[in-house]
Amino acid sequence: MADILRAVKGMNDILPASVPRADRLPDSALWSWFETTVRQVLGRYGYQYVVTPIVEPTALFVRGIGEATDIVEKEMYSFTDSMNGDKLTLRPEATAGIVRAMIEHNALYNGPLRLWTLGPMFRHEKPQKGRYRQFHQLDVEALGFAGPDVDAEMILMVRALWQALGLVIGRDVRLELNCLGQPEERRAHRDALVAYFEQHVDALDADSKRRLHSNPLRILDSKTASMQALIEAAPRLADFLGDASKAHFAGLCAVLDAAGLEYRVNGRLVRGLDYYNLTVFEWVTDHLGSQGTVCGGGRYDGLIEQLGGKSAPAVGFGLGIERLLLLLQELGVPVPSSAPDAYAVLPSAAALPQAMPVLEVLRDAGVTVQMHAGGGGMKAQFKRADASGARYALIFGDDELARGEVALKNLRDTSAEQRALPLANAAAWAAELRTA
Secondary structure (H helix, E strand, O other), X not given: OOOOOOOOOOOOOOOOOOOOOOOOOOOHHHHHHHHHHHHHHHHHOOOEEOOOOOEEEHHHHHHHHOOOOHHHHHHOEEEEOOOOOOEEEEOOOOHHHHHHHHHHOOHHHXXXXXXXXXXXXXXOOOOEOOEOOEEEEEEXXXXXXOOHHHHHHHHHHHHHHHHHHOOOEOOOEEEEEEEOOOHHHHHHHHHHHHHHHHOOHHHOOHHHHHHXXXXXXXXXXXXXXXXXXXXXXXXXXXXXXXXXXXXXXXXXXXXXXXXXXXXXXXXXXXXXXXXXXXXXEEEEOOOOOOOOEEEEEEEOXXXXXXXXXXXXXXXXXXXXXXXXXXXXXXXXXXXXXXXXXXXXXXXXXXXXXXXXXXXXXXXXXXXXEEEOOXXXXXXXXXXXXXXXXXXXXXXXXXXXXXXXXXXXXXXXXXXXXOEEEEHHHHHHHHHHHHHO
């Protein structure tokens, strides 16, 4: 027998709950419920769905994310196209691809856009709980909006998503904010950081020494215990912000305060991508160990021009789907059942010509019906019906069909009496199955 081929390490199958597996990865029903909830919540805010390619030119991410970032330096899956020699990369994040698409298609010609996408991203890193080589992300972008009003709208939209998913803000997730200012303010802060850390270079770990001149802001995000006092005493970006940056951040906080959303201003909050300015934010949790960030984003007003487009402001966020669904599982958040409304029991193949049209009528009326297939006795079929989670069994027995009826059995209430329903009038009683 040939060896079994397995998925690439860190790239996982999302399977139905009925397929047993040893890990605790979310099943496809939970995944589908999340996607449906996303579409409903984002639709209420006027965000439109967009799809971009999984493979993009490598230069897009080098220019957009930043050559000195960990993603570009160490984590991208890049290759050379054997047909034409183009340097290509499996996308490690979605923002750069969306911006590229909007520039290429002149999409901002008629005004600002609110967009979202959902799909796989790829980073070559050590797989662990909540961090994978192929992971999936919800990505939301608002292009062409300059004010803190849309920053606030986006954060409040995430709050609405948490509420729709059953997460409690403050207990399950919490919001952290910071203002990174404008490029010239960040450059002044950067110079001060370099000068400060150069005076303490012997106390830096290897990663921080490597980042000292290429990306010193990332040193502030180091988790090395021996460096925390040093980091705490480092120059603070807030001391370098101008009046306009302070006013933008104050405007954001004012809206969040008025909306009753609690948050913490974290002066050390930085993001791992070079394109951010002004607002940055993260939604974090204490329930997933070291992988505490479930959603993060901010403003990137220079990226559109940096990638070749006409200068325009923008703000957005990314949400790791696997990590969020693990959080829902960890907290035991109740998830709507994906079980069918009814299970069709067919004692013999001769029942199919009468049963099938009835099942189609029910499905057209919005009833989810799983039909038994593959034969088997009544006992085996009822066992399958019970395992499906359906509330009702529809029994297309020979006697019932001879009378032009189907028997309705309540699988979840053993005290309920079995009833006969007319086949010819299925549309009339379909709602009973759907709404019970």
